[in-house]
Amino acid sequence: MKINNQIxxxxxxxxxxxxxxxxxxxxxxxxxxxxxxxxxxxxxSSDDKISGFLMKDLSKYVNNQKEIKTPLxxxxxxxxxxxxxxxxxTYEQVFYNLSSGYxxxxxxxxxxxxxxxxxxxxxRSISEPSMESTIRGPRDCFxxxxxxxxxxxxxxxxxxxxxxxxxxxxxxxxxxxxxxxxKNIANIKKVKFIENKLKKINIDGIIDSGYIREFxxxxxxxxFPEFRSTERPDVATAELLEGKILIMVENTPQVLITPGLxxxxxxxxxxxxxxxxxxxxxxILRIIGFFITLCTPGxxxxxxxxxxxxxxxxxxxxxxxxxxxxxxxxxxxxxxxMIVFEILREADxxxxxxxxxxxxxxxxxxxxxxxxxxxxxxxxxxxxxxxxSIGSLIFNDIDFVNAIRLWRxxxxxxSTVLGIPGFVIAGIIFTxxxxxxxxxxxxxxxxxxxxxxxxxxxxxxRFSKKKMKYRPVYLTKNKKRIED
Amino acid sequence: xxxxxxxxxxxxxxxxxxxxxxxxxxxxxIITKMAIDxxxxxxEVSFSIENTKSNTESNIIYTAAGKSISEAINxxxxxxxxxxxxxxxxxxxxxxxxxxxxxxQLINYLIKSKEYSQNFYLALSKDKSSKETINEISNLExxxxxxxxxxxxxxxxxxxxxxxxIKPGIxxxxxxxxxxxxxxxVSSTLALFNNYKLVxxxxxxxxxxxxxxxxxxxxxxxxxxxxxxxxxxxxxxxINTKTKIKNNTIINIxxxxxYTIKEINYEIKKQTINEIKNKTxxxxxxxxxxxIEISKNNDIDIFxxxxxxxxxxxxxFNKIKDTWGTEFKKINPNIKINLITDDNxxxxxxxxxxxx
Numbered sequence: 001m002k003i004n005n006q007i008x009x010x011x012x013x014x015x016x017x018x019x020x021x022x023x024x025x026x027x028x029x030x031x032x033x034x035x036x037x038x039x040x041x042x043x044x045s046s047d048d049k050i051s052g053f054l055m056k057d058l059s060k061y062v063n064n065q066k067e068i069k070t071p072l073x074x075x076x077x078x079x080x081x082x083x084x085x086x087x088x089x090t091y092e093q094v095f096y097n098l099s100s101g102y103x104x105x106x107x108x109x110x111x112x113x114x115x116x117x118x119x120x121x122x123x124r125s126i127s128e129p130s131m132e133s134t135i136r137g138p139r140d141c142f143x144x145x146x147x148x149x150x151x152x153x154x155x156x157x158x159x160x161x162x163x164x165x166x167x168x169x170x171x172x173x174x175x176x177x178x179x180x181x182x183k184n185i186a187n188i189k190k191v192k193f194i195e196n197k198l199k200k201i202n203i204d205g206i207i208d209s210g211y212i213r214e215f216x217x218x219x220x221x222x223x224f225p226e227f228r229s230t231e232r233p234d235v236a237t238a239e240l241l242e243g244k245i246l247i248m249v250e251n252t253p254q255v256l257i258t259p260g261l262x263x264x265x266x267x268x269x270x271x272x273x274x275x276x277x278x279x280x281x282x283x284i285l286r287i288i289g290f291f292i293t294l295c296t297p298g299x300x301x302x303x304x305x306x307x308x309x310x311x312x313x314x315x316x317x318x319x320x321x322x323x324x325x326x327x328x329x330x331x332x333x334x335x336x337x338m339i340v341f342e343i344l345r346e347a348d349x350x351x352x353x354x355x356x357x358x359x360x361x362x363x364x365x366x367x368x369x370x371x372x373x374x375x376x377x378x379x380x381x382x383x384x385x386x387x388x389s390i391g392s393l394i395f396n397d398i399d400f401v402n403a404i405r406l407w408r409x410x411x412x413x414x415s416t417v418l419g420i421p422g423f424v425i426a427g428i429i430f431t432x433x434x435x436x437x438x439x440x441x442x443x444x445x446x447x448x449x450x451x452x453x454x455x456x457x458x459x460x461x462r463f464s465k466k467k468m469k470y471r472p473v474y475l476t477k478n479k480k481r482i483e484d
Numbered sequence: 485x486x487x488x489x490x491x492x493x494x495x496x497x498x499x500x501x502x503x504x505x506x507x508x509x510x511x512x513x514i515i516t517k518m519a520i521d522x523x524x525x526x527x528e529v530s531f532s533i534e535n536t537k538s539n540t541e542s543n544i545i546y547t548a549a550g551k552s553i554s555e556a557i558n559x560x561x562x563x564x565x566x567x568x569x570x571x572x573x574x575x576x577x578x579x580x581x582x583x584x585x586x587x588x589q590l591i592n593y594l595i596k597s598k599e600y601s602q603n604f605y606l607a608l609s610k611d612k613s614s615k616e617t618i619n620e621i622s623n624l625e626x627x628x629x630x631x632x633x634x635x636x637x638x639x640x641x642x643x644x645x646x647x648x649x650i651k652p653g654i655x656x657x658x659x660x661x662x663x664x665x666x667x668x669x670v671s672s673t674l675a676l677f678n679n680y681k682l683v684x685x686x687x688x689x690x691x692x693x694x695x696x697x698x699x700x701x702x703x704x705x706x707x708x709x710x711x712x713x714x715x716x717x718x719x720x721x722x723i724n725t726k727t728k729i730k731n732n733t734i735i736n737i738x739x740x741x742x743y744t745i746k747e748i749n750y751e752i753k754k755q756t757i758n759e760i761k762n763k764t765x766x767x768x769x770x771x772x773x774x775x776i777e778i779s780k781n782n783d784i785d786i787f788x789x790x791x792x793x794x795x796x797x798x799x800x801f802n803k804i805k806d807t808w809g810t811e812f813k814k815i816n817p818n819i820k821i822n823l824i825t826d827d828n829x830x831x832x833x834x835x836x837x838x839x840x
Contacts, residue, residue: 308507317536323508323509
């Protein structure tokens with residue numbers, strides 16, 4: 001809808017639209033014979049800026065008795081010293097700009113209006129990452145502010161080929177979404193594909209990057225995430241240089257990385273800041289940890305209730321002594337303890353920091369000692385659940401951890417019913433599930449299956465940077481990372 | 485909806501299986517040793533069951549008799565509160581009567597019961613009944629382990645025993661456990677079988693010879709007498725026996741071993757070392773020949789010479805197969821013994837001289 005050229009009408013219309021909200025401020029000033037109206041929302045605008053730019057610049061004309069020849073709009077446009085100045089002519093733009101913290105100047109008899117940036121800072125400053133903590137490496141972290149997030153990447157890659165494609169999604173929230181990529185590294189087809197998918201989203205609001213992820217997910221039935229999300233700008237930068245594509249969502253400190261492959265969840269930013277040999281060992285540890293956290297409860301139940309022959313003799317006797325007087329079946333007691341642990345974890349996340357200590361005391365006592373002495377579970381079950389839950393803490397992506405949790409349960413159920421054969425069946429289903437997944441057109445298990453020999457420099461082993469000459473072939477056609 | 489249907493179907497399939505083989509650990513009577521006696525027409529089966537009620541390590545013996553082995557085991561089950569679990573069975577001891585009678589029934593039973601792991605050892609109890617033997621072993625063994633078996637020099641698992649039964653030109657052997665005055669002797673006697681039947685026991689020297697040919701002896705101590713008073717004790721180590729076949733009938737036994745003079749009660753000179761060496765060679769030769777002798781005397785081929793001929797030339801062996809018992813007696817293996825001196829032999833002898 002076009003702006004009315006009568007400021008009385010405009011004022012009435014806007015106030016009406018905002019329901020005369022308490023934060024809407026309007027003011028009229030007479031310049032010569034003409035009258036101008038400026039409107040801003042107090043809550044999102046900075047009073048200092050408005051006084052600083054607008055009032056100072058306008059005051060030149062207010063007391064000026066000289067006749068002005070040029071139209072007032074051009075005069076204002078050229079004289080207000082604000083870098084974010086734009087001419088708008090529809091009410092949609094007016095509302096968007098108002099809510100974003102702009103001040104809009106309407107001139108009586110003029111169909112266009114001037115929008116100038118007078119945002120107040122409503123974001124927290126850059127802080128240390130809370131989820132992905134490392135020992136080495138930079139300590140900054142994405143914030144809720146879109147411009148800050150872009151800046152954190154831009155200052156790391158000083159190349160004009162780093163492109164940010166912005167779209168606004170959400171009928172009401174009008175959230176800025178940026179597709180970030182390096183033009184001559186990333187696969188442009190993939191960028192277009194994401195762009196088209198984003199355009200199709202017709203939702204009233206985007207609150208978090210999780211919303212976008214759900215719209216872009218191809219395998220909605222799979223528990224494993226297809227997007228890696230990070231709050232570390234250094235991770236984002238490294239992934240951009242590999243040829244991956246980022247999706248930044250306004251008001252979200254988590255940036256989505258696509259494609260998010262299975263092996264990516266085993267990598268951390270620190271892997272590239274430490275010595276390669278040690279990192280290879282760490283990665284093997286992570287893989288062992290993954291299998292421990294996934295399989296231990298199922299394997300334990302299968303072995304102790306069906307296939308006891310595999311257990312070493314001494315251990316069998318010791319386990320048998322431990323189980324004396326425990327009323328519940330092994331699988332049930334493992335299930336109970338797993339549920340108790342998950343409840344504790346959930347409570348720990350939701351609880352205010354001050355109460356965290358009490359939870360850990362209760363948890364340690366209830367989980368550890370009391371359950372055994374009360375005869376509800378055997379000590380070995382505590383060990384199993386403890387090693388399982390500790391194993392899952394290796395991964396910092398909460399979606400990945402939760403996916404492991406689901407599959408752990410499936411392994412447990414299959415093992416409870418069929419023993420080792422059931423465990424193997426669950427394993428087969430698990431593998432099929434992973435193999436059938438795709439992340440943005442790339443098989444989820446790449447580069448292990450399909451196997452890319454040249455990409456193996458950075459999968460489980462990490463070679464020294466001198467030897468990591470090439471970018472992964474499945475991500476980019478621009479292969480060379482190190483020029484000869 | 486489709487997915488929901490699939491989930492329901494899967495759920496029903498799971499529930500219908502009903503945990504077919506489910507058993508909790510505390511409901512298992514873990515059997516470590518088993519004794520089978522044959523007394524006349526009756527089988528008497530004894531189980532040594534690990535006590536899992538407390539942390540003190542002890543075994544409890546359960547015994548029952550029956551017309552057959554399965555019946556006897558079933559009778560034990562009736563008196564037991566827990567389910568019999570034989571997956572970790574470490575040894576089955578049988579008595580002389582059963583072995584002399586026929587092992588066919590026992591082996592048949594063991595093959596057909598899937599709950600046995602075939603990795604347990606087989607042994608024979610001499611003089612005493614096997615029930616008494618496992619009782620003694622359980623009393624002597626204090627730790628939660630199978631350490632009696634580590635003493636058996638010539639340990640033979642059930643699957644080994646089966647293999648020797650099936651292969652042509654080889655007859656099985658079982659170790660014999662004898663208990664005298666609270667000591668368990670597991671290596672001095674061997675039971676020789678002709679097919680399923682026990683035919684003879686070997687004495688200590690014969691067993692040593694047999695084990696040497698089997699390449700199961702790794703270390704050995706031999707006292708060498710030079711005259712009435714003077715004795716040198718030789719320690720043989722790294723013993724390695726290779727049995728090879730040439731031209732269908734000539735069998736060579738090559739033994740390579742390191743030797744050290746452990747103890748000596750007379751002065752040692754260069755020529756005495758050579759003398760000791762020759763005497764050691766003769767001693768070993770004698771042991772081996774004694775081992776072969778007992779095999780020949782009983783018309784059985786426990787060393788598998790026939791099997792070697794079979795492997796070398798099957799058609800030739802098939803011709804002499806039926807008369808192999810007598811054919812075997814004609815074979816006189818060539819025995820070659822290669823003694824290797826440890827480098828520091830001279831030093832040790834001098835040291836020992838000074839000490840004495």
